[in-house]
Amino acid sequence: MNELRVGMVGHAFMGAAHSQAWRAVNRFFDLPLRAHMTALCGRDANRAAAAAEKLGWASYETDWRVLVERDDIDLVDICTPGDTHAEIAIAALRNGKHVLCEKPLANTVAEAEAMAEAAASAPGVRSMCGYTYRRVPAVALLARLVAEGRVGRVHHVRAAYLQDWLVDPATPMSWRLSAERAGLGALGDIGSHIVDIVQHLTGERITGVSGLTETLVPERPTVDGGTGQVTVDDAAIFLARLTGGALATFEATRFATGRKNALRVEINGSAGSLAFDLERLNELEYYDASRPSGENGFTRILVTEPDHPYLAAWWPPGHLLGYEHGFTHQARDLIEAIATGVQPRPSFADALDVQLVLDAVARSHGEWIPIPERRP
Template sequence: MTAPDRPRLRVGMVGHAFMGAAHSHAWRTAPRFFDLPMEPELAVVAGRHAARVADAAGRLGWADTETDWRRVVERDDVDLVDICTPGDTHAEIAIAALEAGKHVLCEKPLANTVAEAEAMAEAAERAAARGVFAMVGYSYRRVPAVALARRLVAQGRVGSVRHVRVQYLQDWLTDPATPMSWRLRREQAGSGALGDIGAHAVDLAQFVTGERLTGVSALTETFVGERPLPGGGTDRVTVDDAVAFLGRLDGGALATFEATRFAAGRRNAIRLEVNGSAGSLAFDFEDMNVLQFFDGTEPPETAGFRRVLVTDPAHPYTGAWWPPGHGLGYDHTFVHQVADLVSALAAGEQPAPSFADGLAIQRVLDAVERSAGHRSIWTEIPA
């Protein structure tokens, strides 16, 4: 029930599959654990098929349904449009929503091309001048351990950043019999492992260090060129299965990245390590409530990586949840995303990451593909 003293934030969501379910849970849950200045209301969800979207609305808690996203944008009872659709639709929906005066939350990566991302960022900049804001959903930066890593780097606890290493490893495509899906078609997904999970790796590196990538040298590979179609026959895979690249941050640090959907046995392994002049940090999503911290200023007798259980009220986000020692999970990152977004909107402030931030990551992805297309030649990233 809406708190009587809080304004409502009426949400219309487009798309209701994996990400739609995660976002729905977050919209329902955030006001129950965080003292939000606005009360989210799940007004309407849109999908192409009436029966499927009606079923999703019932399961996920939405009050109404539409089968055309344009109707969501047009509705007077929608304040924010939440975009959980494939990348080829992001630009059209987001720009229309912003021009209609709706706030926007858009799943990552921001778009399929730099040109689309530029158009979205420009629309967001125009909208922000009218008090209408847009955010791109890089949820892993809201893992409490990752947010703590960012805090420690900003405090100078690791000194000057020298090395960054990020891996994002999955295995759901290792079997050549895995059927074709939209994520394997360039016209819908934009890229494969690069945009799907490599984008998260780029965001984590830039978020934790507070620095941006200035250039890359990359390789991509497609291991299985054709996939079976559900109704019979096969179709050609037109995206990458794996990517590896080197990079340099604007502070001078060296960075290495790997993203693959062919790492057998790795369901959703994200690993981040930052080495600095005064210490190091290491994070592994398979142990997501822990941050490893090495304080290089300690005497050799006691120096070593320290296992920090990131569940204390002093840590980012965790004070809203359970007693210390009771860990959080994947779904909590989306709840934190909603909490941050709603708080920023209520304050009339730009939520982070902005569409401009999403565009910056899109330029990195584009540079990676251009480098890989020229056999790993060093490729500068526009500022």
């Protein structure tokens, strides 16, 4: 079997999740290419060597520039903070490497545009942004049901991504709280997921937004005993309209006390409704308005059947999947796209659409901001 030789930049949270996917994907899915975990890259040699050994990579580098120029690398997987995405991805594309880049695509619209342009200018080279929740089987089923018209015309969408890991003001500074490193706070980190998932599920673009952002704890302790200024938002709330006319509401916060990783989306249409909650990721709720009123209500669909998206490769019905499986499905879809010569989704252009929305929300301050068409 031909190999797809992968080099990964970054080895923390997302690096571990992506490594799990590359290790598992060919063991469960029959694919035309076999992923080979060729090299991991990290700035510190000792930590990179230890991570490569632990996560299953054959070698390591300490300079991503060396990695993207290696002849034995076919795909570069970017799992670093957002301030490095553009430079690494563009260099990899120019070296003829396929690219998987974690979300959000970049820290600014200009960087995202440059990345989308580089991807469009690299014929035969595939690029994808890691909005992994598209690959949760229940979300994929939800998308399929909407596309089949099961909810009819979409009237309302409400989406929220709620976490609470910053509620304690003593939680120390990290790169995610610096605009220089992360670009945006909750809006970019988790708000980007719900923007992508809504546009994906409905098949429509967001055409305008009005939003508010807030930094609830402006200073936090640093590891050296000092304090650092928080330069990103802690929470964001915004209204939006979709191309089909539907109204949408979005909330992204890292201050929702008691909520650990609650991504929720509900779509209400003329013929029914669908709802998903990541904390119950093997389930989907469906309301079919065509049923008699005396019998009707939301139906719980347990998304573990072999005819549900991705499930035939896994366990018998009723045996649940977890968070890590979405990353394996992402790797599966990317390998299939590379092998068959098609553009995987979400493309860098799709991810640029998300970036345009995030930028408009950040600039809104309560005003209505139209979303421009992307240029590439």
